[in-house]
Structure formats: structure tokens, C-alpha cells
Amino acid sequence: MIRAAITGMGVVGGFGCGVSLLKQALEKGRSPDQTVRISTEKGDITAPALLADTAPLARYVSRKARRRFDHYTRLALLGGFLALDDAGMRESRPGRMGIILATGYGPTCNTADFTHSLTSDSVSFGSPTRFSNSVHNAAAAYLAILLREKGPSLSVSQFDMSVAQALLTALIWLSEGRVDTVLVGGVDEYCNVLGHYRQTLDGRGSAGAVQGEPALAVIGEGAAFFVLSKAGETAGTYGIIESVSMGKIPGRLPGPDDGSPVILGADGYTDCLNRYPRLVSISGTIGVYTGVYGGLPVGQAFDMAIAALSLTGGMLYPSVSPGTVFDDTFGLPRPAIPLKPGRLHCLKLGSSDDYGMLTLSVN
Template identity: 40%
Template sequence: MSGPDRIVIEGIGAVGGFGCGISVLSRALTEASSSPGTFDLSTGSGTVRIPAFLADVSRLGEFIPVRTLRRIDRFSRLALLGSHLALADAELPEAERSRLGIIIASGYGATGITYAFLKSFISDGDICASPTYFANSVHNSAAAHISIQLGATGPSLTVTHFHLSVPSALATARLWLAEGRVQRVLFGAVDELSELIGYVRFRMRHAPPDTPMTPLWTEMETSIPAEGAAFLLLARESAARGGYCTLEASTTGSMPNSGVPFPEAGLLVLGADGCPESGGRYAAAAQNVRVACYTPLYGSMPSGPAFDVAAGALILKGGRLFPSPGAAFRDFPATVPAGGDPVGTDRIACLTLAEDNAYGLTTLGKLPDTACVRAREGRTSS
């Protein structure tokens, strides 16, 4: 897969239950700890408090004036924060922003504002439906808000395909760069834990109280619902000014009977997120390969695989593995390397098992010691 047109992850922006920013994510990964907060749900039988990884979007004020945000819903605020964090991390000059392609992946889309739109006409009649809520409920509204704020007039894509969203959208990002349509793609994964999704999760996938996420356990549900945004600034290597790692490939498809084909990956990051049914499938896929799982740090959401990619990028850049959180591999005889071990590979693959026997696999590579790396290091030390 290596060639002149490699794709580089130049910057990462992340916000979630662990906190805000790449250094905070890096610390949570190093310490293998992150505690969920709580989310109050109103249900038919009163208010229920459930554990949840919630994101704090207050840092958005550092990047965008309050007045500009007045009509922008929480889903798009998460996306705007993630996108600005990634651009700041890469120190992308303002002049480069207008040429960005923008790709957003979300498992469920802007569910909070969609629910608010329904409420507007359910409570006051069809004639009182809110056009502002409706306009923001359109799936590509986050991509639109980002392009408007950045003045980015490149191509734009939004993918909403449950757990397949991230690997599927990353595949298209790679194509845009490989085809030379754009020099850079601002890629972002976003999901919001709205009232609606919180309730749906409560009804359909319900972990007992005080249960840590135990993603490969097939005995019971242990997922903790989450929200957040993970953004990657992707660039063609020739345009890149350094970065974390390369994005070697991203594939989706139906799981072959022979299992997932790992392209010589020395480490497999599992997107298992506490659902017993998929936990069993992940366990089957993870035989005979070194594995890691970081979902207990950011929780369960369909766009979570982007956080796995962020973790993989940090490992390849730092050269050291992060420990998988304690409960991740309970009762599971996998080859789980300890935290702090040398990476021992220049390939990390992130596996997502999605609905309908589909899978996604995103492969990252160690960034070779080339001019762009030196340029980056020279820049950060100056």
C-alpha cells in the first residue's frame, strides 16, 4: 500500500466523556481511566439516571463567537468543536481552510434537533413546526456549519450508516485525496447523546448499574452510552507538514466466512462496545492476534471507531502502547499487550463490527522518517 500518494493524519481533534483535546485523550489512554457521568432520562415510569459519557462543548467559545452559535444545535456544536481542535492541532494556516474537503460520519445524525422539531409540531400543531429546527435536522447540517465557519468550498459529504459510518466515510476520504480532488480532507465523526437516543438506548441496550464496560464479555450488556466528536485532518503526503501516522486503507463489506482479513497488522484495536452479541463476534475475530480495546474510555456510540483511529494514531506517533482498561478483556484469553510496551509493529488496524454482518477495517501505518516529519518537528520546536 505504500507509494507516493500516502495519506497522512496531520491533526486530531477529540472531545468526549474523557474531556476535550488530544492531550486530554492521550492522558486518558495512558492512565487507562475515564469515568462516566450521568444522564437523566424521562421515561414513562419517571426519571431514570443512567451512566453516560457526555461531552462538554464549552471550549467552542474559544473558536466561534457566541452570536454565531445562536441557531446551531448541540450536534453541530460538537462537530464544530472537533473540527477546530483538529485544525488547531495541525496548526493549519487560515489560508488553507477554504480548500478543504469536508466529510462527516455520524451513526445517528442530529437526533436532538430532530426530536425538537417533532416536539414543535406535536405540541403546537403542524402550522407551528419550527423551520429553524427542521433546517438543522437535515443530516448534512454539521458539515454545512463547518464549511460556512471555515469558508471551505471544497466537496462535502455526510455519511450516516450506524456503526459502519466511520470506516465507510474514511474510505471515501481516501479516494478524494488519492484522486487529487483535494489536498486535504477534514474528516469528523460525531454522535450526540440526545434525549431520544438516550431513551432508545435505555430501552434496547440496558447495562446494570455500576457495571464497567466489559466489551468482549458475552454474558450481558455492559455498554455505557456516549457522545463526542473525533476529527482527523487528512492530507496527501506531498502536502502534509508532518503528523501522526498514515491512513493506509479503510474498507467495509460483509464479513467473509473466513473472518476479517487483517493486512499484516501487528495490533488490532477492537471497536467492541459492550453489546454481548457483537462482543462474541469480536472475540471470534480477535483470536491469534495482538489486540487492544479502548472503548471503556469514551463509551459506546456508533461513530466510536474514529476514537479508535485517534488512539491508533497516538500509539504510532509515540511508539508506545496504551494499556487496555482493566475490565476490557475480562474472561478473554487474548494476547493483550501491556501499556507502555513498545509498539513492535508499523501497522495498526481498527476493527468495527456493524449491523447486518458488515465490518469495517481501518489500517494505520507508521509515518516514515521523511521530510514532512522533519518539517513538523522543526515547526513544533521553534
């Protein structure tokens, strides 16, 4: 399979906006504390959350142009513009560019509002603005429109596996020569409906790592985008994507056999403390960083950003997991550890024993 050079990165999340604030949060071992209020049958509760501020989008998109964009689209646009800026490709791009957006939930706030209005308002039709923002490819299409890009534009929704699927598609597009560059990223937003869903899972013990324990997953939202080009033709500022593999776990997944470190997308959902050790054999050092960006289906995009920063910085950042039970279970290293030039893997297990693995290397 073709290898892709990562020439730009754009990230926004609970840690802040931009690669430097992600680095800062990794070095500090935490993101700024935030909470959300969630309505439950027993009254409102407060839960820890890592939410993203999209105000910096004003740098890239005029007030008039961003007026109709919902929070989800703003996250996608900000992540995309930051990545292109980082790659020096915001104003002009050589060749043809494709856009691929991965998402687990899509524009949930807008879509929940829209469907709620259809079922509860005394109006026989819905808000046209909310409708247009609820269609599947809206955010990717807005990116293409604002960038005046006429290449392929695609949204991928395969829950936990969305990021791996999007990256696999990006590599295929580059391999086919369909495009010269791909802007690919993951986006998910938090909304009250998801907060309620998390509490329902928590009540059943499903959102916690251990039955009956409180949820370990920290609510997260954000966007992480990458600019990819064919490796060999372009040097990767943030290294190279060597491969992307996906599939069903055949009983037990043989982990990477090269002894390289593995970043796990263990975010506190889907009983991950039991599932990762049970399903995967890993010989290398393990890192978990979901405590920096939170639990969200496209978390693997943030893991890839952290892997790229680790590889190019020559050290594996101290793990930032959602709880000390993760540190004990996985034997997570606390101090940063030097990395030998080589590879780094990002592994995400899906909710039905499927997996997505990314392998990155330095140039």
C-alpha cells in the same frame, strides 16, 4: 489505493477536549465519571455516561455566530476547529479542502424536538431554526461556511460503518486530486430518546453482552476529526492511513496477517463479546478503548485517534474496556506495551455482519 498523512487531530468527548486530555484519560485508564437520568416506564434511572462539553468552542466561534448551533453541530465544529488548529491550518490552508462528516444518528436531540413539536404543538408549522438544524448536511455545511471553504462538503451516515466509509471517501477524493486536503471526522450526540432506546434494548438483553445481563455499553458522545493530505507530499504528524477496507464478513473474517495489534470497536452494543471472537481471527495483540469515549456509532474515529497516538508514541495504551468481562474475553493487555515501528489496525463490526478496517502506520 492512495495513502493519506494525518497532519492534525481534534477530539472532544467524555474524556475532555483535545488530544492531551484524551492521552491523559488513556494513561489513567479512565475518563471522569458522569451519569445521565433516563426516563423509563418503571421510573427514572441513572446510567453511566461519557458526555462532551462544547464550551471551548467559544475560542473559535463568536457568541453571535454560534447562537443557532445545536449541541451536535457544536461538537462537529469543535472537533473540526481543533483538528485544523492542530495542523496549523485554521487561519489559512494551502489548496482546496473537502469536508466529510460521519455520523450514526445525526442531530438526534434537535430532530426529536422538531418532530415532537410538529406532532404535539397546536401549530401548523415547526421552528425554522430547529428545521434548519435537522437537515442532513447541516453540521458539515456550518463548518464549510465558518471556514469559508468552497470545496465539497459531505455527510455520511452508515451507522457503525460511517467512519470507515467517510475515510474511504476521503482517500478517493485525495486520489482523484479533487481536493488537496480533507477535514474528515465522526460525530454523534446523546439525547433522551437514545437513552430510552438503550434501556429498551437492555430490557431485551440486546444492549448487554450476555442475554439477561445489564447493559455493558457506556453511553457516549463526541467528535473526532482529522486533517488528511496525500502521503509523500506531506509528513504525517500522526502517521499514515495505509488503507481502509469495508465489506460483508464472508463467514469468518481473516484478521490482519501481519501480527500487528488490532484496536476493536467493541463498545458493549450488539452482543460484541460473542460476535468479535466468532467472526474474526486475530493473531496480534488486541486493544479496546470504548471505556474512554463510550458507546457510539462513530467510535471508530476515536479508535483511529488512539491508534495514531499509540503509533507515534511507540506504545499501545493499556486497554480501557467497558467491563472486566471484555478483558477476559479478549485477553486485553493492562500495562502499556511497547510497539515496534509498523502498523496498527482498527476494526469495527457493523450490526449486520459488515466490517470496516483501518490500517495505520508510522511515516
